[in-house]
Amino acid sequence: MTEPAFEPRIIGFLCNWCSYAGADKAGxxxxxxxxxxxxVRVMCTGRIDPHFVLQAFAQGADGVVILACHPGDCHYKEGNLRALQRHRLLLRLLGQLGIGEERCRFDYVSAAEGDKLAAVVGDLVKMIRAAGPLPVRPEQEIGRD
Amino acid sequence: MRIGVYFCRCGGIISEKIREEAVRAGLAAVAADLHVAAFDFLCSEEGKGFLAQDLREHGVERVVIGACSPREHESTFRRVLTGAGLNPFLLQMANVREQIAWVTDGEGEATAKAVRYLRAAVRRVSLHQPLLKKEIAVCPEVLVIGGGPAGLKAALTIAQAGRKAIVVEKSPIIGGLPVRYEELFPTLECGPCMLEPVLDEVLHGEAAANIELLTLAEVTGLKGFYGNFTATIRRRPRYVDGTACIGCLQCAEACPASAANPFNYGLSERKAISVPFDGALPNVPFIEPGLCLHLSGEECRACREACPLEGTIRLDEGEELLELQAGAVVVATGAGLYDSRAIPGLGHGILPGVHTAAEFERLLAANGPTGGELAIGAGEGPGTVAIVHCVGSLDPAHREYCSGICCQVAFKFNQLIRKKVPGTRIVHLFREIVVAGKEDSFLYHQARQDEDTVFCRYPEIGALGIRLEDGRMVIEIRHQGGTETIAADLVVLCPAVVPAEGSGELASLLETPLDRWGFFEEMHGRVDPVQSKVKGIYLAGSCQGPMDIRQAMGQGLAAAGAILSRLVPGRRLELPPITAVVAADRCSGCGVCQGLCPFKAMTFDPERRVAAVSEVLCQGCGTCVAACPAGAITGNHFTDAAITAEIEALLS
Structure with a gap:
């Protein structure tokens, strides 16, 4: 009898205008x-509070992906760049919590890039399958009180 | 709280992959008071009818719809909720078609994922707040910046609809660049003849009363937002009363001061008081203060003495600062030409026989510096004109793009030179030739068939060198295999179309972004081509990119249409309620949000020392919500509570 294969659980944050439309395109x-x-749909990746990512890991996600509009394409001018900045800072915190940065990915997906969306999430799942489940779960209280 | 979950089978597209009964079973224990129903096509008229009736019959208070993407039908179902007496924001869609049925291998996995999505939607919708659309009164007047073809077309269209348009034009005349061109491609139509009826309509037509034309004027500030802008405008003095002047130009004859005329690119002189060229509209002279002796402190009053109508010339006129209201703004400030002096080998500005296309237009024009007489060669037989295409275009060192209009201009010149000086040899030096469009290849074919016209491809602009030799221009073309030389009496450079001077300053005061080339950027170049990135500020004409007159007129018309359909007198402006909201009691006034907001929607209330959101300017992106260190900002409809509940349910 073989053990059931580990299937990582992923939460993806997608903006309404580009990457969510890209997911529709993949569909x-x-x-x-x-x-x-x-x-999870947000209007803009600029809305993604790092707390949401921590929350996802705390609730059982093995990986998180933030998919933004390409630079210059943001419906709200620059929310994607704010998301990028926050992601970079968040990676440091995740490192301190023992969560490798490969588990929290940031990428750009346009409304036309259905293939890219599927490839990015497919690749993330493949990598986390190999890495195994998240070794530690951040306390649920982490982040905002 | 009774939550209704509606599962759309999408005519089998969804239900073939996701098992309806398993979904019902999976939802059983999610909420205490759940009503689950399914329908074949919920978005059909029948489906919407069913939904509205079912909501009422079962006393449903919140709605989850498992169907296609919310990008497709969220607004459809929100309207159904409204019709059924529910707040439209008490809806959450689960995208079980695009994100599950179509992309998941295996019925079991698809069904299980659909249950997770629907549970998450149920959790989320239970936390939704009813949101109300607010309405504000609007000012129906429209401010048009720029009096060229696009701006005038927009203003005229708005005026013809009985609405007021205020045109702010920087120069003393209207009509933009094409009024300086005697003939226009592709049909060699006379430029002034084509444009004058439009200009005349603006100045004296039936709708003219609805157009306030401010020449020699510039916008210096813009406050407010869509529906209620306040613009400040600086108007330089013309020193001539436009309503009294009859345009006899006796003042210009009498004026003793003159200097190079910028309207003819310095190829002729103009008096300190004069019109830029004959036929320029409005036909009212203006004084160039830097040239005028009187305004420089001397005693001269020659113009005032020569004027037959006393009081028309007003040497004591001063600058005016105006403030006016507008509900929308059209930016139609046009374009300029790439400065060919940036390519030193071409000798523009140094060699006497090298002109840009714009200068050459004036040399061809009957109201230009030579009266339209073209002198080519030293009198001994016909000479040679070299027309250089792609000057600064298609070149990463200058401008990467093709301007798309210069080839047509070059082939127009071919015809006009042929007509004015028969027998002239014409050489087209080009990198690429672009003449797309149903009418646009005509001039090109004519040039191709002409026996005195030759075509010569050059590798790149850096491979061209022009020098003066025995009174003629000698063009050296350095090909890979060797150097070719062509002697010409006149060289015409066709430079790339670039943003108009001052676009950067205007963009920063309007807070509308420019693209990487410095042109005004559209909300979406294809589907929203006249809306800027700022609500209520529209774009028209070559301020958006290289454009011919037909396209510019079309954009002007489109901008007017967009405004007329959205900014309607008496109709109040509906504000979407998905905005940020500051809880003043939690705000520490740190100002982080203010610096982040891309729409300047966040202001600081100095009295209460807290941030405040303008509901009109806020676009609901939520960047400030994520940034607030005190958690004092709520993102309507995308609250922390709703999003974290969704995450939690998706993972449970």
Missing amino acids: AAQVPYPPHVHF
């Missing part, structure tokens, strides 16, 4: 990706 083109990838 319309029927480009498959792993079933435990869940997308």
